Amino acid sequence: MIPPLIELNRVYRTFEKDGEVLPVLQDINLQVHPAEILCLVGESGCGKTTTGKIIAGFLDPSQGQVLISGKPQSAYRRSERSKLRRSMQIVHQDPFASLNPAHTIEQILSFPLRRHHMVNGRNELRRKIWELLTLVDLTPPGDIVNKYPHQLSGGQRQRVSIARALTVNPQLIIADEAVSMVDVSIRIGILKMLHRLREEFNLAIVFITHDLALAKYFAWEGRLAVMYLGRIVEIGRTQDIIQNPAHPYTRALLSAVPEADPYVTKKKEPMKLRSDNIPSLNNIPSGCAFNPRCPFYMPGTCDTVVPALSNVSQFGQKVACEPLRLRGELRLYET
Amino acid sequence: MKPNKVVFSVRDLSISYSAERGRVKAVTNVSFDLHEGETLAFIGESGCGKSTLNLGLLRLLPRAGQIDKGSITYTYRNGRQVDIRALTDRQLKRFLWAECSMVFQGALNSLNPVLRVSDMVYDTARAHNLDRSEAKKRALELFEKVRLEGKRVFTAYPHELSGGMRQRVLLALSLLLKPQVIIMDEPTTAVDILTQRSILEVLKELRRELDFSVIFVSHDLAVAAEIADIVATMYAGEIVEMGPVADVFYRSRHAYTFSLLDAAPRLSAGDQELHSIPGSPPDLIEPPSGCKFHERCRFATDICVSTQPELIAETGRHFAACHHSDRVLATRKEVVQV
Structure with missing residues (x-):
């Protein structure tokens, strides 16, 4: 069996802020397999970006292990390690911030190509740049190479970011809210392109987003992990989770999202939470972090036991919810 | 649709910005009516002119912007009418908040970080000759209505509130002087x-309990689908389609509305086949000939290049400016099964 590209084992990550230690990630167990689409969803502060950075090797875990192709980093030699790092690339949310405004597109793409000796000589460099721009549908490349980022539209800039990620032949691309700043009308084009690149190069894609409808569309054939306050609360096939959500938090999210269909969206019944307040990271509730807001709260259980991701009958996905694990169903909490 | 009184009546409004290369025609010949009690949503991509239009309605445009022509007629509760363009600065100051208020995107920018919420309430009260205690009473009531702890929020500084709380504070403050209209620019x-x-x-509850109309600007079709009564699609500074929300979504008559929905x-x-709109929005200094959408439109033919389509009534209050509105409608009906 091919080992996962990346495996996070009991990963914790803390950050220090104003002398306080914030547990940004707790007990994250996650595998990214070759050529798969894995989508991390959750609201701001849930740890999805930090998880992406740990997957990419930009951040080390405070505790726990990251395995690359089945082996810990320390098992690789130095030269191998930088090669492994290179095989994982991040595409950030804001292409204005991630592309140097003083460099032309040609310069932006040639830097990593030369730095990592991906090409020999000027002709090959030029050919490679044209090939990359064609891959991301920036055609004809001759119109693009001499432009600066500000001369391109938001969608075009994001395509340049993706072309840059492709310069080093990665196996995994982490797209962190990569189309959130792009206009609705052109998002789909970029997502379709990512799908195509994935098939063409056997790329795995970790897609990080707060937009559930977008996650559903992009990762329909892949997997979804829902995060809340630093933990994964539900993980499985996207179709299973979207069609039959298990965790109360996932149910709340899905029921809260308005839809671009007047009848459907007006008929939706948003789940009523017990509280609108999102606990802060320096004061995460004990037990299940969602318990103070959860309408299915089970006193004595949810506030004491930290639920582990487990299989529950009638659900294809794994879910971290004690009432579900114990009873197989959710009952409303009545005061 | 109930034939309520028209609160805002806008006719042939054009707004432009001065830029180095020439004038950016951000809004061109826009006409619409906002009826009492209705929520009107402007949808469209960034740069389509929807925010400019709404700033223009209240003459809040930045320095480089100017209203070139058109009229903005506002009808007070007592039936008196006024052209907003003819108001003096002093009259305008009194008009804002009392008759029409705005809620912008990014609540932190709209709340003064060094003032307590109470100070902002009192400032507004003073500017509009409202008694302090009366203002406080009303603010506390409104905070409760938007599900905030009134007393706590009243004395808080903006940084002590979460993003959602701030947005609700703004919503409550915008209702402080019982305006007839609230304009909301991407509030969520x-x-x-x-x-x-x-x-x-909260917004839906307020709408049920209090009496005001809403102009809502959003690029989020889903939010518009949920809260709007009337939807207006804007493209390149023009209203290209407008009508009751169900008409615009299920019986789209303009190729651009069709394409936006086809990309959402x-x-x-379930598993959806979606399509992007090719290209990007046009240059508004030298806009394309004919229908401004023709370069990106899958329905376009020669006439779209040569002749600008007029906004014509399809049925009732449903208008569209598209040479191929019948083809668009037929294609949309294939996609939607209602």
């Missing part, structure tokens, strides 16, 4: 899903 864009939900629910993922729709 920068917030999380559950926060957005609570803002939408829906959570409950």
Whole structure:
């Protein structure tokens, strides 16, 4: 069996802020397999970006292990390690911030190509740049190479970011809210392109987003992990989770999202939470972090036991919810 | 649709910005009516002119912007009418908040960080000759209505409140002087899903309990689908389609509305075949000939290049400016099964 590209084992990550230690990630167990689409969803502060950075090797875990192709980093030699790092690339949310405004597109793409000796000589460099721009549908490349980022539209800039990620032949691309700043009308084009690149190069894609409808569309054939306050609360096939959500938090999210269909969206019944307040990271509730807001709260259980991701009958996905694990169903909490 | 009184009546409004290369025609010949009690949503991509239009309605344009022509007629509760363009600065100051208020995107920018919420309430009260205690009483009532702890929020500084709370504070403050109209520019864009939900629910409750109309600007079709009575699609500074929300969504008559909906993922729709709109919005200094959307339009033919389509009534209050509105409608009906 091919080992996962990346495996996070009991990963914790803390950050220090104003002398306080914030547990940004707790007990994250996650595998990214070759050529798969894995989508991390959750609201701001849930740890999805930090998880992406740990997957990419930009951040080390405070505790726990990251395995690359089945082996810990320390098992690789130095030269191998930088090669492994290179095989994982991040595409950030804001292409204005991630592309140097003083460099032309040609310069932006040639830097990593030369730095990592991906090409020999000027002709090959030029050919490679044209090939990359064609891959991301920036055609004809001759119109693009001499432009600066500000001369391109938001969608075009994001395509340049993706072309840059492709310069080093990665196996995994982490797209962190990569189309959130792009206009609705052109998002789909970029997502379709990512799908195509994935098939063409056997790329795995970790897609990080707060937009559930977008996650559903992009990762329909892949997997979804829902995060809340630093933990994964539900993980499985996207179709299973979207069609039959298990965790109360996932149910709340899905029921809260308005839809671009007047009848459907007006008929939706948003789940009523017990509280609108999102606990802060320096004061995460004990037990299940969602318990103070959860309408299915089970006193004595949810506030004491930290639920582990487990299989529950009638659900294809794994879910971290004690009432579900114990009873197989959710009952409303009545005061 | 109930034939309510028209609160805002806009005719042939054009707004432009001065730029180095020439004038950017941000809004061109826009006409619409906002009826009492209705929510009118402007949808469209960034740069389509929807925010400019709404700033223009209240003469809040930045320095480089100017209203070139058109009229903005406002009808007071007592039936008296006024052209907003003819108001003096002093009259305008009194008009804002009391008759028409605005809620912008990014609540932190709209709340003064060094003032307590109470100071902002008192400032507004003073500017409009409202008694302090009366203002406080009303603010506390409104805070409760938007599901905030009134007393706590009243004395808080903006940084002590979460993003969702700030947005609800703004919503409450905008209602302080019982305006007839609230203009909201992307009020739920920068917030999380559950926060957005609570803002939408609060807004719907307020609409049921208090008497005001809403002009809503959003690039989010889903939010428009949920709260709007009337939807206006804008493209390149023009209203290209306008009508009751169900007409615009299910019986789209303009190719651009059609294409926007064809690019919008829906959570409950299963595996979807979606399509992007090719290209990007046009240059508004030298806009394209004919229909401004023709370069990106899958329905376009020669006439779209040569002749600008007029906004014509399809049925009742449903208007569209598209040479191929019948083809668009037929194609949309194939996609939508209602």
